[in-house]
Amino acid sequence: MYDPTAEVHPRVWADHPTLADVLPAIGTALGGLAPALPIPTARDVVLLVVDGLGDVLLEQHRESAPSLTALRAGTVRAGFPATTATSITSLMSGTACGSHGIIGYSFRTARDQTAGRERRTLNALRWTLDRSDGTSALDTYEPEAIAPHPGTIADLAARGVEITYAMPSAYRGSGFSRAAFRAVGEHVGAQTPTELRTAIIELLRTHSTAPRFVYAYTPDLDAYGHLFGPGSPQWVEALGVVDRMVADVAAELPSDAVLVVTGDHGMIQADNRIDLDTVGGALTGVEAVAGEMRVRHVYTRPGALDDVHARWTSIVGDHAHLVRREQALDEAWFGGEVTDVIAERVGDLVAVARDTTILTRSLSEPTLEVEMPGHHGAWTAAEQFVPLLVAHSTSRAT
Numbered sequence: 001m002y003d004p005t006a007e008v009h010p011r012v013w014a015d016h017p018t019l020a021d022v023l024p025a026i027g028t029a030l031g032g033l034a035p036a037l038p039i040p041t042a043r044d045v046v047l048l049v050v051d052g053l054g055d056v057l058l059e060q061h062r063e064s065a066p067s068l069t070a071l072r073a074g075t076v077r078a079g080f081p082a083t084t085a086t087s088i089t090s091l092m093s094g095t096a097c098g099s100h101g102i103i104g105y106s107f108r109t110a111r112d113q114t115a116g117r118e119r120r121t122l123n124a125l126r127w128t129l130d131r132s133d134g135t136s137a138l139d140t141y142e143p144e145a146i147a148p149h150p151g152t153i154a155d156l157a158a159r160g161v162e163i164t165y166a167m168p169s170a171y172r173g174s175g176f177s178r179a180a181f182r183a184v185g186e187h188v189g190a191q192t193p194t195e196l197r198t199a200i201i202e203l204l205r206t207h208s209t210a211p212r213f214v215y216a217y218t219p220d221l222d223a224y225g226h227l228f229g230p231g232s233p234q235w236v237e238a239l240g241v242v243d244r245m246v247a248d249v250a251a252e253l254p255s256d257a258v259l260v261v262t263g264d265h266g267m268i269q270a271d272n273r274i275d276l277d278t279v280g281g282a283l284t285g286v287e288a289v290a291g292e293m294r295v296r297h298v299y300t301r302p303g304a305l306d307d308v309h310a311r312w313t314s315i316v317g318d319h320a321h322l323v324r325r326e327q328a329l330d331e332a333w334f335g336g337e338v339t340d341v342i343a344e345r346v347g348d349l350v351a352v353a354r355d356t357t358i359l360t361r362s363l364s365e366p367t368l369e370v371e372m373p374g375h376h377g378a379w380t381a382a383e384q385f386v387p388l389l390v391a392h393s394t395s396r397a398t
Helices: 019-030 055-060 066-070 084-093 151-158 175-180 193-205 220-228 233-251 305-319 325-330 367-371
Strands: 044-050 072-077 106-108 121-123 162-167 186-189 212-218 257-263 272-275 286-292 295-300 320-324 349-353 357-360 385-391
Touching: 019 044, 019 072, 019 084, 019 151, 019 257, 044 084, 044 193, 044 233, 055 066, 055 385, 066 072, 066 233, 084 151, 084 175, 106 295, 151 162, 162 193, 186 193, 193 212, 193 233, 220 233, 233 257, 233 385, 272 305, 295 305, 305 320, 305 349, 305 357, 320 325, 325 349, 349 357
Parallel strands: 044 212, 044 257, 162 186, 162 212, 272 357
Antiparallel strands: 072 385, 106 121, 106 286, 257 385, 286 295, 295 349, 320 349
């Protein structure tokens, strides 16, 4: 069991597998070879992503999730930042965000990618401008240009693997889905865990002449963690629902199918808030603040970097790691390879909150986001480590 508050720095933990290693391993298993990760060879593989399922949280609440606990085959790092938009794109592309380009919940792109228009902040998860509840960014930022790496999911399709996506229907065709899921496939709408369980079981019962990969996704655990806090009664109840769903699917697996379950990040409960909108001087010399409350990209005005760095150092103190872009890139925070175009998206300063601190913007971001207790994105073990759970015909959940 990891210390939940221990920091999992990308440079120190570079050799530990990440979410970017999962789909390449699945591709190897579908090809009949033994992958680096503990995933058995199979004709059909279902990858179920449980949003917000951290390994530390699972261990802390193992009595509420006996089936998930019994299937644990290892852990992987979410990668940095530990946030849904980045993690899912890393999963599908098989690369870190320095290659695929979705470097966080929100960020700015290079000026030359906006056709001479004012540089705007892109919320990658919602595909909106400036705020999560802002106007659509589709006319400003083409998803396939922002995330130009088709990646492993496209490679599977090119090999003849049949691709199916089972997730809430609202996600189909969204800006983020276009950026992350770069292979044509069948879409099955599944709004609830019950619908998702039924969809997966029915897909596996359907005959196919080609090997199949099913990507399945459920958002509920993450939502309850954000709204009520990880480990809250509501969150624990949602964990139990996921546990029963996984047990049901595992019990129905054909002999030539494998179920792989993982999360996109874990979560911490915030109890120390630094409000950047009300702390004197925090925004002086700053053009924009992006990212999320555990990881902030700070874009400074020309000539203001030194002053902003000094002020933010005084403001955040020991509550956050604060470095300039060059140091973050040198230390491979965003992966070992970062293209020049994507490097320009990184803030002039990057702030990574420590322990249970969050860097809020009470006047500039939606109240619901500012006030929610559950957060993720940074380096604590509670946020970074996600479980790798594997079920097949000889290891079904009980």
